[in-house]
Amino acid sequence: MKTKILFFVFLFVNAGFSLVQLPSTLYIVGNATPIGWHIEKALALETVSSGVYKYSGPLFAGAYKFAxxxxxxWC
Incomplete structure (x- = not known):
């Protein structure tokens, strides 16, 4: 019974998603980063694989966003 319920939940969740094109580069900006909120100086994350990005650097207490x-x- 649990297997059937999980299967239906999986189908329901997947039915609501559509495919999107992933960005080739992702950036981080914010007062938790060394560059602050200067979007034109945003730090590029390393692309590890499709949809997986890596940031190697200092992060401080504060807020950040990905662009x-x-x-x-800010799309």
Missing amino acids: NNQNSC
């Missing part, structure tokens, strides 16, 4: 470009668009 897919270094302009003023």
